[in-house]
Amino acid sequence: MTTSIQDAAHPFTPRALTALLSPATRLLGLGEPTHGVEAFPELRNELFRHLVEHEGYRSITLESHCLAALTADAYVTDGIGTLEDAMGNGFSHGLGASPANRELLRWMRAHNEQRPPYERLRFYGFDGPLEITGPGSPRPALTALHDYLAAHLDLPWNRETLDELLGPDERWTNPAATTDPTQSVGRTPEANELRLIADDVRALLTAHAPHLTAATSPDDWWRADLHARSAAGLLRYHAGMADTTPTRVGTLMCLRDAMMADNLDAIVRREARRGPTLAFAHNRHLQKDKSRWLLPDGWGPLAGRTLEWWSAGAIIGTHLGDQYAFAATTFGTRGSDIPHPDTLEGLLSTLPAARAVLDPSCLDRKLTPRVPADHTYFALDPATTDQIDAIVFFKEI
Incomplete structure (x- = not known):
């Protein structure tokens, strides 16, 4: 571990993360490297509470059905319906089963109960009306x-x-x-x-x-x-x-992220007078560079082909400039999947803290890209870390 890494990395706190961001930030994208691991939305909840209580944020948006999210928003803003209704009908992609998402809505509702409408937190989805x-x-x-x-x-x-x-x-x-x-x-x-x-x-x-x-x-x-x-x-x-045509899957990826970007743009404009917004989704949807996906076995004649498309983060970043910030999360060990020492995740695994936050500008962009043990996880590309504003690293999940 080099001195520069030691100097750049700190145990994770929300304040340590936001210290790396531009004061002009209006939209903060917090990415996760894989879905279905509660540690990442739990970190999101911790960060969002800090952003609300100390940095003027008044809204959050998730990688979830934008129309279904109206049900969850009605619950947290005005107490319409019940928490069970909001969890059952306010999410897509199975996200209503997440304990961290339940805790998010519960906390937002409790926060809003004694506040006037203009101060209440809002909940959004920014994905299209799509399901798995x-x-x-x-x-x-x-x-x-x-x-x-x-x-x-x-x-x-x-x-x-x-x-x-x-x-x-x-x-x-x-x-x-x-x-x-x-x-x-x-x-x-x-x-x-x-x-x-x-x-x-x-x-x-x-x-x-x-x-x-x-x-x-x-x-x-x-x-x-x-x-x-x-x-x-x-x-x-x-x-x-x-x-x-053979470009079908790539076209669909482009269309989905374009819908996401349109929704993010509308949310930021609506919230402009109230405060910044936190967006939470997969790293691939929020990153500022072009997204790439090597299709795994099971995709028939497309297996082994690499798809490329501009992410929602890359698109919205062209509109917002330094008003858009992207914080990526990644991890070291998951079960038997242990990163090789010459990878980015292997280097970060030498840090002492269980959760660390660091400035990506100190990283060597010539590190070896990690090859995940399965296709559900997308490792960070060391060559593009200069387009990330902050990295949150979990030593183990």
Whole structure:
């Protein structure tokens, strides 16, 4: 362990992490290297509480269904529903089963109970309406949009038109379309017509924003715009699902992160007058450089191929500049998976603290990249650590 590493690394505290960030930060991305390990969302909770109590943060957003998150937000901000409802219906990707996520909502609700609305913490999801088995139906987003607009504007289409074009939801949620593009309805004439409607709706929302905001509220308009973004992004993703070319999977990765970036941008703009936002997701979605994924066995003819796409963090970083900061987390040992000494994780494993935070600028970018024991974990690339603002290292998970 070199003197520079010793000087740059400190036992983890939230204050030690934020000391490495630009004071201009409006969006802090905290990444995790793998999903399903409670140590990472537990660290997120610890950091978020510090950010709220000492650094003016008033919102958090997770790699979860942006529309489902409205249920969780209603609970934490206004006490609507129960914690069980929020956990069961406010998350996607199985995140409602996480004890750390339960504790996050419980703490946010307790924090908000005695505070006026403008001071209350908000909860967001910034992922698209996607699940592990594939994208959802655009029906919830489109019908919510119709109901909002129809109460104030004359529309060239009605709910019956939407229902006819949408057909049964099972057509959209067919899990077979995840691997077989011929099973997707994303490029049917009906789907193409729905994409035109979604585009027109977004234009109507913008053109009539002054009237709609006055007739409802800024929050109601913001939620309508969220549904409009979701409908357009989801229909675009379904069209990608129907792509029969070899670039299909890479295109879907690009489309998903573009949706994430759009949602992050909208959240930052909404929260601009209240304070910064903490975003929590996989490192690959929040990093500032291009994301890469070597497809493992099980992907048929695509196995062994490396996909490349610009992450949501890279995209939002071009908009925000130094107002976006990225803190990556990684780990040393997990069971029998022990990093080799000449890797970044092997070097960091020589640090004495169980959890350490360090300035990546002191690291040797010529270290050997770690080869994980399984495909669920993405090691940090030593060559791109100059694009990370802080690293939090767990010696063992």
